[in-house]
Amino acid sequence: MSDKPVRVRFAPSPTGPLHMGGVRTALYNYLFAKKNNGTFLIRIEDTDQTRFVPGAQDYIMDALKWCGIMPTEGPGLGGEYGPYVQSERKEMYQPYAERLVQEDKAYYAFDTAEELELMRERAKQMGMPNWQYNHVTRTSLKNSLTLPQDQVEELLANNTPYVIRMKMPRNRDIRFEDIIRGWVTVNTNNLDDKVLFKSDGMPTYHLANIVDDHLMKISHVIRGEEWLPSAPLHVMLYEAFGWDCPQFAHLPLLLRPDGNGKLSKRDGDRLGFPVFPTDWTTAEGELYSGYREKGYHHQAFINMLAFLGWNPGTHQEIFSLDELCEAFTLDRVSKAGAKFDPDKTKWFQQQYLRSTPNEDLAAQLSEVLENKYDVSRLTTVCHLMKERATFIQDIATEGAYLLERPTSYDEQTVSKKWKEDTSVLMTEWKNNLEGLSTFDHDSVENAFKSFLEAKGMGIGAVLPNFRLLITGTGMGPSMFEIAAFLGKEECLERMNQGLTKIEALKNQA
Ligand code: GLU
Numbered sequence: 024m025s026d027k028p029v030r031v032r033f034a035p036s037p038t039g040p041l042h043m044g045g046v047r048t049a050l051y052n053y054l055f056a057k058k059n060n061g062t063f064l065i066r067i068e069d070t071d072q073t074r075f076v077p078g079a080q081d082y083i084m085d086a087l088k089w090c091g092i093m094p095t096e097g098p099g100l101g102g103e104y105g106p107y108v109q110s111e112r113k114e115m116y117q118p119y120a121e122r123l124v125q126e127d128k129a130y131y132a133f134d135t136a137e138e139l140e141l142m143r144e145r146a147k148q149m150g151m152p153n154w155q156y157n158h159v160t161r162t163s164l165k166n167s168l169t170l171p172q173d174q175v176e177e178l179l180a181n182n183t184p185y186v187i188r189m190k191m192p193r194n195r196d197i198r199f200e201d202i203i204r205g206w207v208t209v210n211t212n213n214l215d216d217k218v219l220f221k222s223d224g225m226p227t228y229h230l231a232n233i234v235d236d237h238l239m240k241i242s243h244v245i246r247g248e249e250w251l252p253s254a255p256l257h258v259m260l261y262e263a264f265g266w267d268c269p270q271f272a273h274l275p276l277l278l279r280p281d282g283n284g285k286l287s288k289r290d291g292d293r294l295g296f297p298v299f300p301t302d303w304t305t306a307e308g309e310l311y312s313g314y315r316e317k318g319y320h321h322q323a324f325i326n327m328l329a330f331l332g333w334n335p336g337t338h339q340e341i342f343s344l345d346e347l348c349e350a351f352t353l354d355r356v357s358k359a360g361a362k363f364d365p366d367k368t369k370w371f372q373q374q375y376l377r378s379t380p381n382e383d384l385a386a387q388l389s390e391v392l393e394n395k396y397d398v399s400r401l402t403t404v405c406h407l408m409k410e411r412a413t414f415i416q417d418i419a420t421e422g423a424y425l426l427e428r429p430t431s432y433d434e435q436t437v438s439k440k441w442k443e444d445t446s447v448l449m450t451e452w453k454n455n456l457e458g459l460s461t462f463d464h465d466s467v468e469n470a471f472k473s474f475l476e477a478k479g480m481g482i483g484a485v486l487p488n489f490r491l492l493i494t495g496t497g498m499g500p501s502m503f504e505i506a507a508f509l510g511k512e513e514c515l516e517r518m519n520q521g522l523t524k525i526e527a528l529k530n531q532a
Contacts, residue, residue: 027242029061036068037079040303041086042288044277047328052245053092057348065097067108070225086300090321091344104239109231116226119234120187120219128263131185132166133178155215158193187220197255202272202353209255217256233260236269245272272353275332276360286363296365318414323375327368332361341374373413381405387415396426403508407500428517429495432525436497440487446526449488453518462511468503492521
C-alpha cells in the first residue's frame with residue numbers, strides 16, 4: 024500500500040432507500056478506514072436531478088447511524104473538503120470539463136436527443152442494435168471535432184444546447200490493477216465517448232465522481248461491481264487530468280438466495296425478508312420493511328453483511344464491529360458473487376443474543392417493555408429465555424409469564440397431561456413446596472426428586488403439570504430455575520390460581 028493517508032468514501036446517489044448491498048459497501052469502506060487509521064467520508068452524488076428522491080439522504084444517514092458506521096466527514100458532519108453534496112458543488116465541475124476540451128481530450132457535441140435517436144434507429148435497421156457515440160461515429164456527427172471552428176463558436180455564442188463528451192483515444196489498452204479482481208485490461212475501441220457535462224449545466228456522474236475523488240484526496244475507491252465497466256473511463260479521466268489514480272476495489276455482487284441473479288430492491292419482502300436496513304415508506308405510502316424494525320440488532324446485521332463477500336480466513340464467525348475493524352482486509356474479499364442467505368441472517372441474530380451479556384440484553388428488553396419492570400429481574404429473564412429466542416421481542420412474548428401470571432393454560436398440555444388425579448397430586452406437591460425453608464434451584468430440584476421417588480412416578484407425569492400451573496405453557500427453560508426466580512410465595516399463588524382454573528376448564532370439557 025502507498026504511504027498516502029487512507030481516505031475512502033461512500034458515495035450513494037439519493038435515488039431511494041439504501042439497499043443492503045449499499046450498506047455493505049459503506050461497511051467495507053468503514054472497516055478499511057478503521058483498519059488503516061484512515062478517514063471514512065460520505066459524499067452524496069445527486070447530479071442526476073431526475074432521479075432525486077426526497078427523504079433518501081436522511082434515510083441513508085439514519086441507516087448508517089443505526090448500523091454504527093458513521094463517516095467522520097460528510098453533509099452535516101463537517102470536514103475540510105466540503106461541501107459533500109454534489110449539487111452544492113455544481114459550479115466546480117464545468118471548468119474541469121472545459122479544460123479537457125481545450126486540451127483536445129474532450130469535445131462539444133451539439134446533436135439533439137432526436138438526432139441521436141434517429142441514428143440509433145437507423146443503425147438498428149441496419150442490424151446494429153448497439154449504436155454508440157464513439158471514436159468512429161463521432162467523425163460524422165455534430166460536434167466540435169467535425170464542425171469548423173467559427174461554427175462551433177457561433178453555436179456556443181447562440182446558447183445552443185451542448186454536452187461535453189470524452190474523446191476516447193483509438194485502440195489503446197487501458198490497464199489497471201483492481202485490489203479484488205486483479206489486472207483489468209480494456210481496449211478503448213470498445214468504449215464510447217461518454218458525456219461528461221450535460222446540457223442542463225450539471226456534470227455527469229463520471230466527471231463529478233473523478234473530480235471529487237481527486238479534490239477529496241480519496242486513496243481507495245471501494246464500490247460495487249456494477250461500477251467496474253466505468254472504471255476504465257475513470258482511469259482515462261485521471262490520466263487526462265494528469266492526476267494520480269486512486270486504487271480500485273470492486274466488491275462482488277449480492278445474489279438472491281437461489282443464486283439466480285442480483286439481489287434487487289424489488290426482491291425485498293417478496294422473497295420473505297427485508298433488503299433494506301430500516302423501514303422505508305414511499306411517497307405513495309408503500310412500506311418496504313427493514314431489519315431494524317423486524318427486530319434485528321445492528322450488530323447482528325453488520326456481522327451478517329461483513330460475511331457477504333468477505334471471510335477472516337479462520338472459523339470465527341461472530342464478530343463485534345471492533346473485531347471486524349481489526350480483522351478486515353480487502354485481499355480476503357472474494358471475486359465471486361455472494362449469495363444472500365436469510366436463514367443465516369437469523370442465525371447471526373440468534374448468535375448475537377446468545378453471546379451478548381444478559382445485562383445488555385436486559386437494557387434492550389426494558390425498552391421494548393417500556394421500562395415497566397426492574398432491570399435486574401429482566402436480566403434473569405434474558406438469561407432464562409435467550410437460548411430459545413431469536414429477537415429481543417421473542418423474549419418479551421415468550422417470557423411474558425416470568426413477569427406476569429399466566430392468563431391462559433395451553434390446551435394441548437391440559438388435555439394430554441392433566442389426568443383425573445392430577446389436581447390431588449399437584450396439591451400435594453404444592454404442600455411440599457410450601458414446607459421448604461430455602462427456595463432456590465437446588466432445594467426445589469431436590470424436593471422434586473424426593474417427591475417423584477415417594478410417589479414412584481416419572482418426570483413426564485409431574486413436571487409438565489407443574490410447568491402448566493406456574494407458566495401456563497407446555498415447554499420452556501428449567502422449571503427449577505423458573506421457580507427460584509419467581510420465589511416461593513409467587514409460585515404458591517400461581518399454583519392455587521392454576522389449580523382452580525384448570526379444574527374449571529376440565530369441568531367444562
Ligand atoms: N453514486 C454512485 C452510486 O450511487 C457511486 C459509485 C462510486 O462509488 O463511484 O453507487
